[in-house]
Amino acid sequence: MPVIALTPSWNAEAQRVSVPYTYVAAVVRAGGAPFVIPPSENDSAVCAALDRADGLILTGGDDVDPSVYGEEKLTCCGETTPVRDRLEQTLIRHALKRGIPVLGICRGIQILNAALGGTLYQDIAEQFGTQLKHPRSDIPIGDAHTVRIEKGSLLYSIFNAEECPVNSRHHQGLKSIAPGMRISAWAPDGLPEAIEAEDGRPVLGVQWHPEGLIERLPLQLCLFRWIVQEAQK
Ligand code: MN
Numbered sequence: 001m002p003v004i005a006l007t008p009s010w011n012a013e014a015q016r017v018s019v020p021y022t023y024v025a026a027v028v029r030a031g032g033a034p035f036v037i038p039p040s041e042n043d044s045a046v047c048a049a050l051d052r053a054d055g056l057i058l059t060g061g062d063d064v065d066p067s068v069y070g071e072e073k074l075t076c077c078g079e080t081t082p083v084r085d086r087l088e089q090t091l092i093r094h095a096l097k098r099g100i101p102v103l104g105i106c107r108g109i110q111i112l113n114a115a116l117g118g119t120l121y122q123d124i125a126e127q128f129g130t131q132l133k134h135p136r137s138d139i140p141i142g143d144a145h146t147v148r149i150e151k152g153s154l155l156y157s158i159f160n161a162e163e164c165p166v167n168s169r170h171h172q173g174l175k176s177i178a179p180g181m182r183i184s185a186w187a188p189d190g191l192p193e194a195i196e197a198e199d200g201r202p203v204l205g206v207q208w209h210p211e212g213l214i215e216r217l218p219l220q221l222c223l224f225r226w227i228v229q230e231a232q233k
Pocket residue numbers: 134145167168169170187193207
């Protein structure tokens with residue numbers, strides 16, 4: 001059974017890691033065995049843990065600290081967790097080096113893009129200017145907007161659909177796309193909602209939360225099936 005590493009959120013005050021159980025359930029349902037890699041001061045320990053995994057899922061959470069993409073933190077930026085930023089940067093680097101498949105979800109697509117050299121809007125409403133409300137935590141598993149999936153993309157081959165409804169629980173978004181990555185889904189307002197590796201490597205990020213939609217929209221399980229399948233190669 002392929003083993004899938006999950007990244008946790010980090011509560012510095014409580015010195016505690018945690019992962020929403022929906023990610024665990026989604027991986028198990030897709031046929032994978034999940035485990036969590038906590039942050040550590042020792043990068044070698046982090047990499048050694050990832051070496052035991054066949055796939056990596058970067059889960060949702062706090063904002064990415066703008067220092068990751070070389071910007072000053074503005075007041076519109078939310079709470080950041082540099083310890084987690086560092087954990088995930090290390091994991092992303094190591095996964096790419098080892099050819100371990102990566103799926104980034106919400107914060108996960110953002111840290112993936114930033115770690116690979118892209119930038120983020122610290123706050124969509126403030127910096128992007130859109131009529132569409134992307135932070136819809138009031139309807140965490142409801143349809144917030146649709147996404148248009150780029151034909152011919154990896155994401156298109158996974159969904160086999162040009163459009164699908166998604167939830168939306170993010171106030172940050174992708175600004176410039178990292179070198180080597182391309183946009184594979186768009187929100188109706190033109191904000192990138194998914195990116196993937198240009199060279200066909202199994203590296204994919206989505207801005208929505210598929211793990212929360214599976215009960216209502218079983219199609220979303222296909223993202224977890226995809227990484228489990230890639231992890232078996
Ligand atoms: Mn959105």
